[in-house]
Amino acid sequence: MNFSTSIIRWYGFHKRDLPWRETRDPYRIWLSEIILQQTRVDQGMAYYHKFVKNYPSVEDLANASQDEVLKDWQGLGYYSRARNLHYAANQVMQEFGGEFPNNFNEILKLKGVGEYTAAAISSFAFDEAQAVIDGNVMRVLSRFFGVTDAIDSKEGKAQLVKLSKEHLNQKDPATHNQAIMEFGALQCTPVSPDCTNCPLAKGCFALANEMVADLPWKEKKTVVKPMHIAYAVFINEDSILMKQRKGEGIWEGLFDFPSIVSETPIETEHAARQLLQMRDWKDTLLSEVSEEVTHILSHRKIKARFFRINVLHKPHNIQNGEKWLTKSELAEKGIPRLIENYLKEIDWYE
DNA sequence: AACGCGGGGGC
DNA sequence: GCCCCAGCGTT
CATH class of the missing domain: 3.90.79.10 (Nucleoside Triphosphate Pyrophosphohydrolase)
Structure with missing residues (x-):
């Protein structure tokens, strides 16, 4: 069984029920993705419900004031996300005629949407074959395939992009992307992952080389x-x-x-x-x-x-x-x- | 390519 | 304390 098939099988048994997985509405998926940037699912959940309730459509969000959006974002941090979210809602209304863009390149034009988020929305909502690379994916790929270059270096990033594309499940990119992120969040965790019960233990570079705790490797530290x-x-x-x-x-x-x-x-x-x-x-x-x-x-x-x-x-x-x-x-x-x-x-x- | 940008939780 | 979390915009 190949890499993607194994992870998708694991996902079938272990996936969490998350509300944004119950919809194909690009607006709601976009909301969830912005909220979840650098944010744990547990922390973002209440905010997702609040935003869906207070702004049922992208038009409602566009028509709100920035103060209102910032108020609802209060406590979640990285407030540029809220400002850009509000800005992008107006982009959808004005530049896209009120219809949420339906492909990677157009979605990428929205403020606050980068490579990761565009790949996530285009695959989840429109089944486009775009591989996501977030913190979870970087961890899974670097450990399993043995990316020993720093993941915040040019070389390391290039390897991750290559690997993510090579191993993307072309027939079901949406499930593949969900699965690999969930696998990173629940199974291949940052600290002390349960490798004895891991379906990918066989074939894992980091496990074979006793480098699980050392990968992924970062070279830069944020200065406080x-x-x-x-x-x-x-x-x-x-x-x-x-x-x-x-x-x-x-x-x-x-x-x-x-x-x-x-x-x-x-x-x-x-x-x-x-x-x-x-x-x-x-x-x-x-x-x-x-x-x-x-x-x-x-x-x-x-x-x-x-x-x-x-x-x-x-x-x-x-x-x-x-x-x-x-x-x-x-x-x-x-x-x-x-x-x-x-x-x-x-x-x-x- | 490097840096600034929140808040919370696990260890 | 330190690290990480469904990253992005700016310079």
Whole structure:
């Protein structure tokens, strides 16, 4: 039995029931694929249901505001996915006349859709013979066929592309793609896979050469940089001053507070003075300084402190992107986890 | 070709 | 702590 047949057989016994496997609707498949980029199935599931419910069609998604989409994406991370998803929905309406593109090359034109996602949608929805290469596939192929070059190197990637095409099941690319990803997720796991009960143990390069724990090999590691943030939390009676982040990389489009940012620690007294003088408002009172909160991103280690400042008379000379929001208005905006956690502590959220 | 971009979970 | 997760856009 060849590679693909073995994996498809395994898949028949072990596949999970996932909602996006019950449909051929390219829109829903696209939704699921964007949500699942760099995201575990368990984490993405609730978001998939939310998006299908709130945006039943690509037109509904296109007609929504970006704020609305970001709000629904809140907590899932990699927010460019949400911005691009919304943008691409408008592409479908305008460039494709409201009909979801039906082949690899056209699907690839959608913002936020790369090689992997285009292959996934075109195979799952339209049975196009395009091989997917995601983290699971890279692991399975590199172990079984023995790709010892780094998978994040030019050479390693080229080998994976070649192998994925060679071994793609041409008669049923959709099932093949689903199967190999599921196999990577459940059987050929990153850490301590159960090789004794693996249908591909015979013929596996990594197992034969005791390299299961060493493959796939990566040569680059992401560097985590420190980041210190002192937040000014201006509160006036039932309103809180929020600021939409623009062109700052992290959390673009989401709402947080006016702040001071530094790569080096910010001395508390210094931050308090500076935040209070940030605005030329009268009658402000620093009422509370939070503990330092550590928030870990993939590439940042953020240490944040919140300075709660009561403002007696609500100033209207606020800066671009800033808004005074009531609790119910705030509930409609997308905010980062770090901010959500703080707002919950001071009883300003849910 | 390299880097920035979230949040959560397993070990 | 470290690694990984149905990757992509930008430079």
